[in-house]
Amino acid sequence: EAQVTQNPRYLITVTGKKLTVTCSQNMNHEYMSWYRQDPGLGLRQIYYSMNVEVTDKGDVPEGYKVSRKEKRNFPLILESPSPNQTSLYFCASSSRDRETSPLHFGNGTRLTVT
Amino acid sequence: GQNIDQPTEMTATEGAIVQINCTYQTSGFNGLFWYQQHAGEAPTFLSYNVLDGLEEKGRFSSFLSRSKGYSYLLLKELQMKDSASYLCAVMDSNYQLIWGAGTKLIIKP
Numbered sequence: 001e002a003q004v005t006q007n008p009r010y011l012i013t014v015t016g017k018k019l020t021v022t023c024s025q026n027m028n029h030e031y032m033s034w035y036r037q038d039p040g041l042g043l044r045q046i047y048y049s050m051n052v053e054v055t056d057k058g059d060v061p062e063g064y065k066v067s068r069k070e071k072r073n074f075p076l077i078l079e080s081p082s083p084n085q086t087s088l089y090f091c092a093s094s095s096r097d098r099e100t101s102p103l104h105f106g107n108g109t110r111l112t113v114t
Numbered sequence: 115g116q117n118i119d120q121p122t123e124m125t126a127t128e129g130a131i132v133q134i135n136c137t138y139q140t141s142g143f144n145g146l147f148w149y150q151q152h153a154g155e156a157p158t159f160l161s162y163n164v165l166d167g168l169e170e171k172g173r174f175s176s177f178l179s180r181s182k183g184y185s186y187l188l189l190k191e192l193q194m195k196d197s198a199s200y201l202c203a204v205m206d207s208n209y210q211l212i213w214g215a216g217t218k219l220i221i222k223p
Contacts (some may be wrong), residue, residue, distance in 0.1 A: 042118065042213035043157075043201070090156060102147060102159035103211075 002027045006091050006106035013081055014114055021076045021109045023091030031094045032074040033058070033103070034066065036087040043090070049074055081113045116140045118214035120202050125220045126192055134187045134200050134217045142207020148176050148187045149201040151216065157201055160187070189219075197221045 004025045013019055025032065033048040035058075045058030049068040063085055065077040074093075078085060088110050092103040117139045126132040138146070145164040149157035163169055163178035163185060175188040187200055202214040 040215060042215045043203075044213075045210070100145065100162065100164070102149075102162065103157075105156035105158070107156050108154070 004106040012112045025093040029093035120214040123218045136202035140206045144205040147203045
């Protein structure tokens with residue numbers, strides 16, 4: 001089954017404790033992206049990647065890191081989480097023709113930082 | 115700046131028709147997407163418009179007017195399972211998606 005898999009689904013952590021949210025897709029998609037979603041706000045892009053070893057900042061990259069060492073994986077790293085990073089996070093991917101191809105989203109990771 | 119406007123919330127009755135509007139001001143235009151998102155779940159793709167006019171897909175239709183910076187999503191024969199948020203997103207000249215905040219649709223029996 002074609003899918004984007006994120007782990008974990010839920011995560012509660014404390015300020016300053018490094019964490020990684022994993023994202024993997026099995027559709028051979030070139031493009032991958034991370035979003036956060038907060039009440040009353042639209043999806044806001046954190047980082048995106050056009051292909052292996054190519055990553056770019058989105059609208060809200062501060063406090064986050066990503067890597068794209070393999071085509072299928074695009075982990076999101078929070079080196080020192082803070083409470084304002086409490087949010088619902090989505091990983092998404094699409095094919096190279098992304099101007100016409102829709103995004104496929106993972107099931108989301110609900111992160112709480114205390 | 116770039117901006118997508120959608121109503122925050124709408125209410126409709128089961129079996130009826132509802133139209134969700136989206137207006138946009140973006141740096142260029144390379145297509146408009148509609149996604150459905152049930153509470154706590156991932157957004158799922160509904161429709162894509164790049165040319166003016168109406169695209170019909172079963173009970174759902176999407177309309178685009180590029181000259182007016184306007185789109186709508188039309189849902190017919192509403193079902194309770196259509197209760198969800200509907201997200202409008204525009205791809206700008208840099209092929210980046212600009213997202214609206216979403217419209218929460220409440221269906222009443």
